[in-house]
Amino acid sequence: MMRRSAPTPSLTAYGLFFILALLARPSTAFAQTASEELPAPPPPAQAAALTHAEELVPEIRRLSHTLWDYSETALHETRSAALLADLLEAEGFRVERGVAGMPTAFVATWGEGRPRIGILAEYDALPGVGNEAVPERSPREGVTSGHGCGHNLFGAASVSAALAVQRTMKAQELSGTVVLYGTPAEETVVGKVYMARDELFDDLDAALEWHPSTETKVRNQTGRAMNNFSVEFFGQAAHGAHDPWNGRSALDAVELMDHGANMMREHIKPTARIHYVIPAGGEAPNVVPEYARVWYYVRDVDRPAVEKHYAWLLDIARGAALATRTRHEVTLTTGVHEYLLNRPLQEAIQANLERVGAPRFTDQEQEFARALQRSLEIEEKGFLSEVEPLADGPGPVEGGSTDVAEVSYIVPTAGFNVTTAAAEIPWHSWAASACHGTEAGVKGAVVAAKVLALTGVDLLTDPALLERAQEFFREARGDEPYRSPIPEDQPPPVPAAGD
Numbered sequence: 001m002m003r004r005s006a007p008t009p010s011l012t013a014y015g016l017f018f019i020l021a022l023l024a025r026p027s028t029a030f031a032q033t034a035s036e037e038l039p040a041p042p043p044p045a046q047a048a049a050l051t052h053a054e055e056l057v058p059e060i061r062r063l064s065h066t067l068w069d070y071s072e073t074a075l076h077e078t079r080s081a082a083l084l085a086d087l088l089e090a091e092g093f094r095v096e097r098g099v100a101g102m103p104t105a106f107v108a109t110w111g112e113g114r115p116r117i118g119i120l121a122e123y124d125a126l127p128g129v130g131n132e133a134v135p136e137r138s139p140r141e142g143v144t145s146g147h148g149c150g151h152n153l154f155g156a157a158s159v160s161a162a163l164a165v166q167r168t169m170k171a172q173e174l175s176g177t178v179v180l181y182g183t184p185a186e187e188t189v190v191g192k193v194y195m196a197r198d199e200l201f202d203d204l205d206a207a208l209e210w211h212p213s214t215e216t217k218v219r220n221q222t223g224r225a226m227n228n229f230s231v232e233f234f235g236q237a238a239h240g241a242h243d244p245w246n247g248r249s250a251l252d253a254v255e256l257m258d259h260g261a262n263m264m265r266e267h268i269k270p271t272a273r274i275h276y277v278i279p280a281g282g283e284a285p286n287v288v289p290e291y292a293r294v295w296y297y298v299r300d301v302d303r304p305a306v307e308k309h310y311a312w313l314l315d316i317a318r319g320a321a322l323a324t325r326t327r328h329e330v331t332l333t334t335g336v337h338e339y340l341l342n343r344p345l346q347e348a349i350q351a352n353l354e355r356v357g358a359p360r361f362t363d364q365e366q367e368f369a370r371a372l373q374r375s376l377e378i379e380e381k382g383f384l385s386e387v388e389p390l391a392d393g394p395g396p397v398e399g400g401s402t403d404v405a406e407v408s409y410i411v412p413t414a415g416f417n418v419t420t421a422a423a424e425i426p427w428h429s430w431a432a433s434a435c436h437g438t439e440a441g442v443k444g445a446v447v448a449a450k451v452l453a454l455t456g457v458d459l460l461t462d463p464a465l466l467e468r469a470q471e472f473f474r475e476a477r478g479d480e481p482y483r484s485p486i487p488e489d490q491p492p493p494v495p496a497a498g499d
Contacts, residue, residue, distance in 0.1 A: 133437030146433030150212025161452035213417030247288030335485030345414030
C-alpha cells in the first residue's frame with residue numbers, strides 16, 4: 001500500500017501530459033486569458049503512466065488488428081490467447097496458462113506484495129458477424145466470425161495498460177502487483193464465471209475493466225443476473241404414421257415446456273427476460289423424435305429473482321416430461337450475478353476519462369461512420385466524441401448480462417466504455433465488426449489503455465482511494481460471501497477437439 005520514493009519525472013513526461021490534456025479539451029482551451037490558471041502538474045507516477053501508455057500505441061494497434069484478423073469465438077481463442085500471453089511473458093510477467101480448466105484462459109502477474117490490482121482482458125469474437133472493415137455489408141472471405149463486440153480492442157488495450165503500469169512501477173519504484181487476467185468466452189458468459197468459482201480473483205484488492213461502445217462513459221448500471229441452461233428430453237422413436245402410439249416424442253416435451261414458459265411470462269415482472277432456441281428437435285417428420293433439446297437464458301435484475309424464475313422453469317420442464325412420458329435432464333452451463341457498482345472507483349475512472357478525453361476522429365473517419373449509418377438507414381451521427389458525465393446514482397437496468405459481474409462480487413470492480421463504433425449501430429452485428437477493424441476503433445483502444453493505466457497507478461499510489469473502494473464494496477455486498485451460481489465440480493464447456 002506504500003509508495004517508495006520516486007525520482008522526479010522528466011520534463012518530457014510533463015510536457016506530453018499537458019499536450020494531451022489540452023488536445024482533449026475544446027478548442028477554446030487554447031484561448032486562455034491571462035487570468036486563467038494552467039492545470040496543476042500531474043503527480044509523477046500519473047505522468048509516467050500516460051507517457052508509457054503513449055509509447056505502447058504501436059503495440060495496441062498491432063494487437064488490435066491481429067486479434068481482429070483471428071476473430072476466434074468463445075473457447076476457441078487459441079491464437080488470440082497465445083498472442084497476448086506470449087507478449088506479457090516476454091515483458092517479464094509470470095504467466096499461468098490453461099487456468100480454471102480452460103485452455104484459452106491465463107493469468108499474468110508482475111510485481112510483489114500489495115496492493116494487487118487486476119486488469120481484465122477479453123478477446124473472443126462472435127459467430128456469423130464477420131465483415132471487412134468497410135462501411136457496407138461485405139463478409140470476409142473464409143472468416144464468418146467477427147469482433148461485433150470489439151473484444152479485439154478490449155484485449156489489446158487491457159494488455160497494453162498492464163504493460164504501462166508495469167513500466168511505471170519500474171520507473172517510479174512503486175510497490176505492489178499488477179495482474180492481467182486473460183478471460184475467454186465472455187460472449188457465452190463463461191470465462192470469468194469458472195475463474196471466479198476457482199478463486200482466481202480472491203487475492204485482488206481491486207479490479208478494472210473497460211468495453212468498446214458507441215459512447216464514452218463510466219459504467220453506471222448493473223445489467224442483469226442470468227442463468228444459461230439446457231433441458232434435454234429423451235423419448236422413444238416410432239413411425240409417425242404406422243405406429244405413433246409406440247413412440248414418446250421428445251419434441252412434444254420441448255414444445256410443452258416452451259408453451260409453459262410463455263404462459264409464465266404474464267405472471268413475472270417486466271424486468272425479467274426469458275428467451276430460448278431449440279438446437280435439436282428431431283430428424284424427419286415421419287419419425288417420432290426420441291431426442292430433443294431446448295436452450296434457455298433467464299434474466300432479471302438480481303440473483304434472487306433469477307433463481308426464483310429458474311426454479312419455476314425447472315418445474316415446467318418436469319411437468320412437460322411427465323405429460324409426454326419422457327425423461328429429462330437439465331444442465332446449468334453458467335450463471336452470473338448483476339454487476340456490483342463501486343462509486344469510489346467509478347469517480348476515479350471518470351476523472352481519468354475526462355483527463356484523457358474521448359477519441360478524436362478525422363473527417364475521413366467520420367465519413368466512414370456516416371456511410372455505415374446510411375447503409376443501415378439510421379441517423380448519420382458519425383462517431384460520438386464526448387465524455388458523458390457520471391450521474392449522481394446508478395442508471396436504470398439495461399441490456400444483457402456479463403461475467404464481469406462475478407468479479408465485482410469478489411473484489412471492488414469498475415469499468416467504462418469508450419467510443420469504438422458508429423453511433424446507434426446494432427451491436428453484435430457485422431457493422432460493429434467493421435468498425436472494430438479500423439484505425440478509428442484503435443483510437444478508442446488507445447484511450448482505454450491510458451485510462452486503465454492511470455487508474456491502476458492511482459490505486460497503487462493512493463491508499464485512501466483503495467480504502468474507500470473497499471469500504472464501499474463491503475457495504476454494498478453485505479456479509480454474504482460470494483457463492484458461484486454453478487456447481488463446484490462442473491467442468492467448463494470446453495469444446496472437444498475439432499468442434
